[in-house]
Amino acid sequence: MRIHETLREGTSYSFEFSPPRDDEMEKVLSRTLRRLEPLRPTYVSVTYGAGGSTRERTHDLVVEINRDTSMTAMAHLTCAAHTRSQLAEIVTRYGEAGIENILALGGDPPKDLDLPPGELNHAIDLVRLVREHGDFSVGVAAHPEPHPRSVSLETDRRHTAEKLREADFAITQFFFDARHYFELVESLHALGVDKPVIAGIMPVTSLGLVKRMAELQGSEFPPWLAQKLEAVGDDPAAVRRVGVEEATTLCRKLLDGGAPGLHFYTLNRSNATREIYEQLGLTPDP
Numbered sequence: 512m513r514i515h516e517t518l519r520e521g522t523s524y525s526f527e528f529s530p531p532r533d534d535e536m537e538k539v540l541s542r543t544l545r546r547l548e549p550l551r552p553t554y555v556s557v558t559y560g561a562g563g564s565t566r567e568r569t570h571d572l573v574v575e576i577n578r579d580t581s582m583t584a585m586a587h588l589t590c591a592a593h594t595r596s597q598l599a600e601i602v603t604r605y606g607e608a609g610i611e612n613i614l615a616l617g618g619d620p621p622k623d624l625d626l627p628p629g630e631l632n633h634a635i636d637l638v639r640l641v642r643e644h645g646d647f648s649v650g651v652a653a654h655p656e657p658h659p660r661s662v663s664l665e666t667d668r669r670h671t672a673e674k675l676r677e678a679d680f681a682i683t684q685f686f687f688d689a690r691h692y693f694e695l696v697e698s699l700h701a702l703g704v705d706k707p708v709i710a711g712i713m714p715v716t717s718l719g720l721v722k723r724m725a726e727l728q729g730s731e732f733p734p735w736l737a738q739k740l741e742a743v744g745d746d747p748a749a750v751r752r753v754g755v756e757e758a759t760t761l762c763r764k765l766l767d768g769g770a771p772g773l774h775f776y777t778l779n780r781s782n783a784t785r786e787i788y789e790q791l792g793l794t795p796d797p
């Protein structure tokens with residue numbers, strides 16, 4: 512089913528995975544899919560490596576999920592380092608394989624590879640190309656805090672509103688303060704855009720990893736959260752417990768405030784997401 516149609520039926524809950532890079536990670540992902548499928552997510556998404564580095568693995572995993580599980584899969588696609596014809600071919604193949612949902616992203620070419628910038632400059636150009644080659648539900652990314660390459664918050668909001676007008680929905684990068692999400696939604700409404708903005712959630716299960724990821728995407732790592740985590744920093748289990756508790760609290764604030772959905776960045780693991788589901792009372796009856 513097309514994701515924008517499911518969003519009309521109520522709150523969505525979704526998970527994000529990445530294509531495994533080796534046999535061991537393939538086993539980990541296989542276990543994760545089996546453990547999360549019973550939670551009946553609205554959809555799941557599969558990431559796309561910078562510059563197309565996981566092109567075939569992304570395609571195969573999306574098709575496999577749609578074919579072999581009860582879950583609806585959405586393919587990520589970036590336009591960086593791709594020609595228009597390459598992108599058209601990828602989108603056409605997804606359509607032929609029965610995939611109905613694509614997350615259109617700008618992306619960055621790998622820094623360690625000498626690749627051309629690509630023929631499309633921005634995610635909005637990719638949204639338009641996807642529309643030209645099939646009847647897809649198309650999502651885009653949104654940044655509750657400004658994109659790291661943005662000139663200003665105001666400029667970032669205008670660009671987000673512009674591409675969301677062309678798309679069906681947005682999924683945010685992860686964040687730790689609900690205020691950032693609600694300010695983003697309010698600013699989009701002020702610009703005349705009221706399409707669904709799904710909140711991205713990253714439970715902190717490893718302090719160093721999430722801090723590095725937050726820095727890369729331009730997110731603030733709140734001092735109060737760092738203080739809580741560093742207080743138990745010598746105990747990985749305690750760090751994980753605090754991270755899950757804080758993510759659960761954030762989810763409650765978002766749902767109470769009217770967020771149309773939660774999108775969990777799983778890092779191909781299942782336990783944290785399952786625990787948050789249980790604490791929110793979302794786990795389906797057997």
